[in-house]
Amino acid sequence: AAEVCERFAQSTYPALRGFRQGRLVGFKRPREPDVIAWWMARIARPSFFLLDTPEHWKNTKLQRVPSFLLLLSDSSDQESVTLWEEIAIDNLEQCNFYLALHSQGVWKFLPGRPPSVHVSAHQDMGLDGAPFQWVPDKEVMQTWLEISLRPPVSSLGSWNGRELLRSGLPVVVLRHGQDEASVTAVATFRERVNQELRATGQYIFATLDVDTADARVLARSWFPLVGKNFEDFLPFPVTLPPEIFVFTKSRTTGEAIFWYSPEFPAAANFALGDVAELVSRSTWFHDN
Incomplete structure (x- = not known):
């Protein structure tokens, strides 16, 4: 014992x-x-459920729990079934998992060709699964799942900070306020994430509104260099321009570490290559 x-x-x-x-x-x-x-x-509960008809899958649109479906050509692909079960067991607390066979002929309404993976949830959750084709690689599929079980752009705050941190993935964050420049930057950021940036399956994306008390407290604690804390020292408010930084979980401490450069391109202009360059530079590395 x-x-x-x-x-x-x-x-x-x-x-x-x-x-x-x-x-x-x-x-x-x-x-x-x-x-x-x-x-x-x-x-x-069972790690996944085998679906015979599409009705149950369509009903997942009524649930506020992300549901994931693996669609296979037939039952002969036992390697994929075993891997899907492993992924499901690792994520039982936060997701539902299903398996269906395309040979039944009733799954033609789903996009793509088997083997393929799909995500579904209540529309209020704002989920939109990143486009992907099934790959028999657990690490690759876990990354896709971590990205797809969240909205394309999350609003970062105390309620979900730890959850994003536990994903272990880099989180690209637009820090902003509620001024006109910030509103424009947020709209541009969301549009670019939806249309081009998220499809690579490398990063989680989020916004941090430091004009709200909750986000400001989180920023001061986790990302002191990017938080709106000038007001602690100045007798007048300061409006910060929208800026991008990246954070993830430290492999040694489990706490947040981040990369920030005031020279990083704006939301309308940055590329994922700029993100990779940022996190590769020790000059811009910080912890809290």
Whole structure:
């Protein structure tokens, strides 16, 4: 028992841990009875559901949980089925997973050709799956899933900062206010993400409105160089121009690290090559 506790709980007691097919599922939610009951039911359910007809898939538009469907040509591709199950188990808490076979002939309404992956959720969630074709590579598909289970551009705040951080992916953020220049920059940023930038499947995109109290607190804590904190030192308000920075999770501390340069191109002009250049330069690297 001591060995099990040391391996899976470290020094945190009491600890809740679930296991599915040799995989550890940690409990990172409030320790309330109803939350624990929900979590136990969630991780104990089937990893994915096999769909015979499209009706159930179409009904996922009524759910506020992202749903992912793997469409295969037939049941002979056991390698993809096994990999899909692994991905599903790793993401049981936040997503629903389905499998369908194109040989049934009722899935022609879905875009692309099998093997293909698709995402669905309630329209209020604003999800729009990044275009992608199934690849039997777990890391590649996990990255696609992390990008697709979120809106094309998230509004960064205290309510989702940790969630974005846990993805482990670089998050490209437009810091802005509510002035006219910022409104224009946000519209341009969103349009470019939707039309060209997100399709590469490399980054998560977000905006940070530092004219709101919540975002300003987060910026001061995580990204002090890009937060609107001049007002702490000056007796008059200062309007900052919209600027882009990138953050991700530190592999050593698990906390936010970020890259920021005042010389980075504007929202209308930057390219993903500029993002790659920014994060490759130690000159612009910062932690909080």
